[in-house]
Amino acid sequence: MFTPNKHFRIFLIVSILLAMIVPSASAASEERPAVGVPKSKMQSYVEAMQPGWNLGNTFDATGADETSWGNPRVTKQLIQHIASQGFKSIRIPITWDHRMGEAPDYTVDPAFMDRVEEVVNWSLDAGLYVMINLHHDSWLWVNRMGTEHDLVLDRYNAAWTQIADRFKNYPKELSFESVNEPRFSDGWGNSGDAHFAMLNELNTSFHEIVRGSGGENAERPLVLPTLETNANQDRLDALVDTFTELNDPNLIATVHYYGFWPFSVNIAGFTRFNEETKNDVIQTFDRVYQSLVAKGIPVILGEYGLLGFDKNTGTIEQGEKLKFFEFLLHYIQEKGITHMLWDNGQHLDRNELQWNDPQLYGMLKASWKGRSATAETDLIYLAKNAAAQDTAIPLELNGNRLTALRHDGKNLRKGTEYSVEGDVLIVKASLLSKLTASGAYGENAEITAKFNKGQDWTFDVIVYDTPVLHDISGTADDFSIPVAFNGDRLATMEAVYAAGGNAGPQNWTSFKEFAYTFSPSYDTNEIKLTQNFFNEVNDGEVVLTFHFWSGTTVEYRINKSGNVITGSAA
Numbered sequence: 214m215f216t217p218n219k220h221f222r223i224f225l226i227v228s229i230l231l232a233m234i235v236p237s238a239s240a241a242s243e244e245r246p247a248v249g250v251p252k253s254k255m256q257s258y259v260e261a262m263q264p265g266w267n268l269g270n271t272f273d274a275t276g277a278d279e280t281s282w283g284n285p286r287v288t289k290q291l292i293q294h295i296a297s298q299g300f301k302s303i304r305i306p307i308t309w310d311h312r313m314g315e316a317p318d319y320t321v322d323p324a325f326m327d328r329v330e331e332v333v334n335w336s337l338d339a340g341l342y343v344m345i346n347l348h349h350d351s352w353l354w355v356n357r358m359g360t361e362h363d364l365v366l367d368r369y370n371a372a373w374t375q376i377a378d379r380f381k382n383y384p385k386e387l388s389f390e391s392v393n394e395p396r397f398s399d400g401w402g403n404s405g406d407a408h409f410a411m412l413n414e415l416n417t418s419f420h421e422i423v424r425g426s427g428g429e430n431a432e433r434p435l436v437l438p439t440l441e442t443n444a445n446q447d448r449l450d451a452l453v454d455t456f457t458e459l460n461d462p463n464l465i466a467t468v469h470y471y472g473f474w475p476f477s478v479n480i481a482g483f484t485r486f487n488e489e490t491k492n493d494v495i496q497t498f499d500r501v502y503q504s505l506v507a508k509g510i511p512v513i514l515g516e517y518g519l520l521g522f523d524k525n526t527g528t529i530e531q532g533e534k535l536k537f538f539e540f541l542l543h544y545i546q547e548k549g550i551t552h553m554l555w556d557n558g559q560h561l562d563r564n565e566l567q568w569n570d571p572q573l574y575g576m577l578k579a580s581w582k583g584r585s586a587t588a589e590t591d592l593i594y595l596a597k598n599a600a601a602q603d604t605a606i607p608l609e610l611n612g613n614r615l616t617a618l619r620h621d622g623k624n625l626r627k628g629t630e631y632s633v634e635g636d637v638l639i640v641k642a643s644l645l646s647k648l649t650a651s652g653a654y655g656e657n658a659e660i661t662a663k664f665n666k667g668q669d670w671t672f673d674v675i676v677y678d679t680p681v682l683h684d685i686s687g688t689a690d691d692f693s694i695p696v697a698f699n700g701d702r703l704a705t706m707e708a709v710y711a712a713g714g715n716a717g718p719q720n721w722t723s724f725k726e727f728a729y730t731f732s733p734s735y736d737t738n739e740i741k742l743t744q745n746f747f748n749e750v751n752d753g754e755v756v757l758t759f760h761f762w763s764g765t766t767v768e769y770r771i772n773k774s775g776n777v778i779t780g781s782a783a
Contacts, residue, residue, distance in 0.1 A: 677700035
């Protein structure tokens with residue numbers, strides 16, 4: 214996952230351009246092959262792991278111990294809770310780098326190895342399949358293989374020799390993953406044949422060490438990644454070549470997926486789960502299926518999520534986020550691929566053992582067994598002091614049927630308070646007027662749509678007026694615009710120089726990246742412009758346009774002179 218020190222942004226413009234020239238989502242769906250591959254023993258193994266969860270930012274942390282990246286010490290209760298939530302497998306990312314001694318033995322700290330073994334035991338005892346790996350070692354030292362070949366290979370082999378020996382008598386419900394997101398020193402996206410050759414050498418050496426270490430390791434499931442665990446065609450083809458060379462029926466392939474990049478971080482105006490974003494899911498997993506699964510090679514999606522979650526789980530609007538995950542899980546399950554949610558602490562509160570976003574967890578859980586209906590939006594906006602109007606909202610039923618609309622625990626009256634015309638829900642003006650009678654800004658009510666199957670869908674009924682931004686002076690390292698949001702919510706921000714041209718980072722687009730360059734705070738009534746934004750803004754006047762979810766736009770001007778920033782309402 215893109216945790217500390219892992220912000221790779223190369224190839225992004227190319228991704229957007231490709232999305233505009235690949236076939237549409239509907240066309241791609243028609244072309245995908247039917248899933249009818251004879252089921253191998255490893256395919257059955259992978260399916261038994263469905264769904265999975267990552268114990269992220271814990272044993273993979275590069276600090277002094279497993280708590281150094283902000284998560285509490287792992288407890289047996291946490292592991293049991295994961296199993297109770299319906300997960301069938303757990304991936305335990307492990308960084309061995311600072312837990313290994315010097316050459317030539319590279320001895321792993323015995324206390325650390327014991328601690329890993331303890332958590333593996335708890336996981337197996339809870340009935341979970343377990344995967345362990347070399348994790349951030351990939352960018353800490355494995356990536357130097359091109360210039361320090363022998364040193365890297367010796368250290369890599371020493372690590373796996375010790376891990377394989379410690380766990381050689383463990384049941385086959387424990388699998389080994391050779392290395393997480395392997396990359397080499399030339400940089401991400403610039404691999405060439407040399408990088409494929411280095412990864413093949415690592416995977417082959419890993420295979421030889423584990424298979425020769427005795428015990429259950431002779432047939433233990435081994436998980437091999439593509440280069441960067443990326444699903445581009447050349448990466449997939451190179452991994453197929455490795456599988457062919459090894460000719461071992463107990464191998465599994467793995468890739469990672471964090472969505473269509475502009476949507477996943479909310480940049481370039483990609484605020485919605487649109488056709489480009491859906492098409493990226495389809496194109497990616499059609500390639501994975503055709504290149505691997507259709508050839509009898511089982512696949513684990515070892516990590517999935519949205520990159521914006523690294524900064525704030527609110528980077529993507531709630532309804533758009535839910536639509537993404539609903540479709541993603543449906544599509545990859547249709548392809549016979551097992552998925553493992555990346556969770557570095559942002560999803561499950563490991564102290565309280567509660568989901569930070571129960572609605573997201575509910576959507577994930579419902580998606581494990583079928584499809585949920587969604588809607589074009591989860592926001593119903595009413596302008597303050599304006600007469601309410603009937604609101605038509607298209608539904609994506611996904612084979613389901615709307616059975617009720619509820620508010621405050623009571624069913625609403627069909628025909629009087631709402632109606633359904635085909636796949637369009639119409640919320641009546643009379644209901645909206647009643648729900649917003651107080652006239653208070655912000656969310657006045659929540660309406661829940663219930664269906665015969667799947668997760669509920671909720672609509673926030675919001676009263677708003679045009680947000681008001683106020684003048685302010687400050688510095689580039691601490692600049693926030695005072696805002697009366699008046700019930701509205703911020704979707705995105707544009708930044709252009711008054712003299713012409715896009716301002717700020719990623720200046721190929723006027724729309725800036727949410728949370729990386731700007732971030733609203735509804736509790737403190739301000740929009741913060743980050744140091745990241747000002748680092749790449751020239752002195753002079755910049756015109757900001759704030760786009761709100763109601764459809765309202767508000768213009769604001771800032772003037773930068775060195776480190777001094779002044780802002781004024783347009």
